[in-house]
Amino acid sequence: MAGGNENKNSKDNKEISSGKTERKPKTTQEVEISNKTQVVVFYIGGAADKRAWYGPAYIPILRKVEWKEIGPYHNIRYVKEKFEASLEANKLDKSRYEGIYLGYYEVYKEKQQNSLVEKYLACKDKKHLKIVIIGHSLGGWNGAHFCNYLVNKKKYTVDFLITIDPVGVGDGVKIVADVINSFPTKIKVRKSWHNILEIGSSFGNAVAKVGERWIPGYGWSLSFQSYEPMGSPVIKHGRDDSQSFPDFSYISEYAHDYAWHGIYDKEKLKIIAPQCNAKEDQYTVIEETPIKLSPYDHVSIALREWLKK
Template identity: 30%
Template sequence: MAAEAEQVVLPSGKTASLATTHTLTAANDPTVKSVPVAEKKAIVFFIGGAADQEKYYFQGAFHNIDDARNILDKRISAMKPLSKKYTSWPKSYNDARGSGDIQTNFIANIPSKSCPVYIVGHSLGGWNGAHLSRILSEAGYTVKFLVTLDPVGEGFWVWMGSDIYKSEASPIAETWINIRANSSKPDASDGVAEFGGRWIITDGPTMNKTMDIHHASAGWMFIEPVQGTKSACDLIFDSINGIFGQ
C-alpha cells in the first residue's frame, strides 16, 4: 500500500503535497531473492581467413576453418558431461577488428570473465586473432590458447583490400601455438598466402612448427603433432578436459 503524501504549507499560505516514494522491496520482506550467475564454460572461437566464412572478391566461401572446428566439436560431443561445458563459434577475420564488432561477435558470446577462452585462427583469421588475444586479455578475459594456422597479413595489397590490423600483433595467451605451412608441392592456396604475405614468426610462440602442408589445409594443421605426439587439437582438448572433466 502506498504511503499518503505529506502535506506542507508554502510561504504563500497554500498547501502542497510532497511526491511519495515507492519501496520496491519492503525492509521486512523475508523472501530470498535469486540472482542469476553466468555459467562457466569453455569458449572456442574458430576464425577463418579470406573467403572462408563469406565471399571475398567473388571467391568462396570455402569454410576451411570449419574443418578444424568440426574435429574438436566431434571429440567434445563424445563426452556428454564435457559437451555441456563447451561452446564453439565460427567467425570471420573481419569480425575481430573494431570495438563494435569485437563486442558483438566475441565478448557478447563469452558468458563471464571466468570462462576460459580459446582462439584458433587461420590465414587472415590468425593475424586478426592474434590481435584479439591481446584485446580480450587486456579486458580481463583469460585466453588459455591461441593457435595461429599459417597466419597471413604482411602484404601491402592485403592491407589495402581487407579489414585487418596494419601492424604485427603482440599476442597474450597462456599458450601460443603457431604453425607455418610450407608445402613442397605448392598449390593455388599457397600462392594466395604468399601474395597476402605470410606472417613469418620467429619469436613469441610457445610452440612454433613448420609443416609440409598446403595453406588451405586448416583441419590437417590442427591435428598434426606440435608437441611430441600431441596436436593443437589434442592440447586444447586436454586443457578443456582438465578444467571441466569429471
C-alpha cells in the same frame, strides 16, 4: 555483416515486489553450475572461409589464373566441427562450452571486438572462464590482435592461441581485406601459443605468399626496408620477454588451405625453434615427425579437463 553463432543469453528470472524488480535467489543447483568452468572458443576464418572472396583463382582446365568469386570453403568451421565431435566422443559437458565461428572481418574493428565480448563473455564469470582463439590465414592475424584486445583492454585471460599459417603482412592485402594494419606484438596467453607454417604445394599457398605470411616475432623495419626481430627468441619453446614468439612453432607439410590437417596430423608436423629468420625456408627442427603432441592435442587435453562431467 553476419556475426558468429546466434546464441541467445537466457533472461534472468525476475519477480515484481512493491513496484520494484528483484532477482530471485539462485538455487543450489544454479550455484553449482555457475561455479563450474565455462569454455568459449573463437574460430576465426580467413579469405573465402565464412563468406565468398573475390580474388585470383587457378582454373585447372584452362591452366591459368582468373579473378573470380571463390568460396566460401568453411575451412575453420571444419576445425570447429572436429573439436565439437571430440567433445561428444569423450562424453564431455557441452552445456559449458560455446564455439563461435567468425570471419576475419568480424574481429577487424575494436567496436566489433567489444560486441563479441558483450555477447559471449560479459555474461560469464571471469574466474571460471577459459578462452581459446583459433585463427587461420587472415583470421590468424586478426585473431592475434583479438587476443591482445581481450587481455590488454578487457582484462580477460586467454588460455590458448593457435595461429594457422597466419597472413596479413603485405600492404596489398590490407587494401583489399579488413585486416588490422599493425603487427600483433606482446602476445600473452596463460597456457600456450601455437603457430603453424604450412609449406605444402598448392595455389592457396601461392596466394598466401602474395598476401605475405606473418612470421611471429618479426616486424617490418621502415629504416632498413626489411624484417627486423622484435625480440630475441629463447632457446626452447618459451616466449621472449616481450611475448613476441610462440611457445610452439611448427612446420606442416600440408598446404595453406588445410586448416584442420595443419593442427591435427602429427605425421606431417615438425616442431621448429622459434624463428631465427623471417624467411619461410630458414628454420631449425627440434622435433621431427611424428611429434608427440599436435596443437589439437594440447587444446583437446585441456578441454577434457575443463569439461569433464
